[in-house]
Amino acid sequence: MSSVHDDLGLESSPSVPGGGPASRRRPQRITSRFFWIWALLLVTSLGVLGAVITAWVRHGITDTGIVLFVLLVVVLPLLLAAVYAAIGAATDSRVDDDMRTYGVGIGSVLHTSEYADSPFSFDARLDGSVSRLGKRPGRTRKDRREGRSVVVGTEERWLERRGNAFELFDGRDPVATARPAKRGPWRDWEIDVDGRLLRMRTHVRRHPPRRTLLDDLGRAWRVSVRKHEVAARLPDELSPVGAAFVLSVVAGIRDTVVPEPGGTSGGSGTDLADTSWGWD
Numbered sequence: 001m002s003s004v005h006d007d008l009g010l011e012s013s014p015s016v017p018g019g020g021p022a023s024r025r026r027p028q029r030i031t032s033r034f035f036w037i038w039a040l041l042l043v044t045s046l047g048v049l050g051a052v053i054t055a056w057v058r059h060g061i062t063d064t065g066i067v068l069f070v071l072l073v074v075v076l077p078l079l080l081a082a083v084y085a086a087i088g089a090a091t092d093s094r095v096d097d098d099m100r101t102y103g104v105g106i107g108s109v110l111h112t113s114e115y116a117d118s119p120f121s122f123d124a125r126l127d128g129s130v131s132r133l134g135k136r137p138g139r140t141r142k143d144r145r146e147g148r149s150v151v152v153g154t155e156e157r158w159l160e161r162r163g164n165a166f167e168l169f170d171g172r173d174p175v176a177t178a179r180p181a182k183r184g185p186w187r188d189w190e191i192d193v194d195g196r197l198l199r200m201r202t203h204v205r206r207h208p209p210r211r212t213l214l215d216d217l218g219r220a221w222r223v224s225v226r227k228h229e230v231a232a233r234l235p236d237e238l239s240p241v242g243a244a245f246v247l248s249v250v251a252g253i254r255d256t257v258v259p260e261p262g263g264t265s266g267g268s269g270t271d272l273a274d275t276s277w278g279w280d
Helices: 004-007 033-059 064-092 240-254
Strands: 106-111 118-122 129-130 144-153 155-162 165-170 173-183 186-193 198-205 211-215 220-225 229-233
Touching: 033 198, 106 240, 118 240, 129 198, 144 240, 155 240, 165 240, 173 240, 186 240, 198 240, 220 240, 229 240
Parallel strands: none
Antiparallel strands: 106 118, 106 229, 118 129, 129 144, 144 155, 155 165, 165 173, 173 186, 186 198, 198 211, 211 220, 220 229
């Protein structure tokens, strides 16, 4: 992933965000427990098969040995397939932009499972909500564009998606934007909000359940992406509305990922799309 991080401009940052990419050999990068379970069963079966063959050589063929041999011949291909599927699932969930350290910041959560307004909450901050997709009230056709209302206390902003970009409006003036730059199958997102520039890389066909935001001060921030929830640690200097914009953008990006056919068994993407939140 060194080339991916270079594309995101780590070398030009004031310091390497998060202390640089985490080691691929650390315990958290070991494949999932399902892989180890299937691998253990596979090794055990191979051991039993070896013992059966050894017994045949020393003592001759027995009825029990024949039964075990036939059973293992049937089971071993299934175990091999299970190990392959577990490796594919582990590849999907592996976070390839993980950093050594992350900022603590503000704990932020946006719930997107409800068909009504989607609530969000912060550590020691005002809670708020993001409305369902709809038309903004207004006198002119330009005012009545489709989007979502972001409300925190007495503050209200309007969130719109235009193509692949997102914009947050205070009246008619944009106060925050999020736009991707295409690099083959990758999308390098730049989120300009509250005077901070946050960057995030995504893939059009694969969406791991955790992502990393890199800011312009050389810090890394962790984002957890689930089907009905987006949770993140965000910079303290972001306003509640700005933080809600970041969460909403990540939720919108999540729903643009279209996994390749075949599920996780072939290493393709994980379907995290939430149809109750979608923009289309």
